[in-house]
Amino acid sequence: MNKQSIIIYDFDILFNVLDEIKENLKFQLFKVQNYSELLNINEDKYGNYLILVNSEIYFEIKKNIDKKKILVLKDFPLTINKLIEKLNIQLLKQKYIDQSEIKIKEYILDLNSRKITKDKKQLKLTEREIDIILHLNENKRPQSIEIFQKSVWGHTSVLETHTVETHIYRLRKKIKDKFNDENFIISLDNGYKIDE
Numbered sequence: 001m002n003k004q005s006i007i008i009y010d011f012d013i014l015f016n017v018l019d020e021i022k023e024n025l026k027f028q029l030f031k032v033q034n035y036s037e038l039l040n041i042n043e044d045k046y047g048n049y050l051i052l053v054n055s056e057i058y059f060e061i062k063k064n065i066d067k068k069k070i071l072v073l074k075d076f077p078l079t080i081n082k083l084i085e086k087l088n089i090q091l092l093k094q095k096y097i098d099q100s101e102i103k104i105k106e107y108i109l110d111l112n113s114r115k116i117t118k119d120k121k122q123l124k125l126t127e128r129e130i131d132i133i134l135h136l137n138e139n140k141r142p143q144s145i146e147i148f149q150k151s152v153w154g155h156t157s158v159l160e161t162h163t164v165e166t167h168i169y170r171l172r173k174k175i176k177d178k179f180n181d182e183n184f185i186i187s188l189d190n191g192y193k194i195d196e
Helices: 013-020 035-038 055-061 080-099 128-137 145-151 161-179
Strands: 002-009 028-032 047-056 070-073 103-106 109-112 117-118 121-124 185-188 192-193
Touching: 002 013, 002 080, 002 121, 013 028, 013 080, 047 055, 047 080, 055 070, 055 185, 070 080, 109 128, 121 161, 128 145, 128 161, 128 185, 145 161, 145 192
Parallel strands: 002 028, 002 047, 047 070
Antiparallel strands: 103 109, 109 117, 117 121, 185 192
């Protein structure tokens, strides 16, 4: 999730100021005026996002919106540089938090520490193993070796197929040995998938 967004809710003056300098920002800028639209914000469209509101609006929306996704601006006056710095820091914090708890079945995958956890047991993973798990989690259909070669390994030409199979075999073995789970990643005739 590389996309980062700042969503400004019912704060036209702030939106207009940031919109003037949007070419220099490290995030995309959106304005939301409608409360029902605010309730339907999701990461598929906005990626890693923060909703900016003033303190009066915060009390109206805090019951129905994830508080971790809201940034209340109340320390005015604030220079534009300080504001942008604050926004970038909050987006980094949010991304770190989001990457620390990806739920896959009864497991928690932490991209920051490169660990997968279940029932207080932890297993350290390599970056490639994380990529394999994330790819399988994002795709509910079985994934063939050719798809792994392109999507996970980034190869357009034919890679030695044993490379993919060996990585998946080792990952399945590690998960079986640590969690006694032979069915986390299942092998089918047409590829691999995470068992549902």
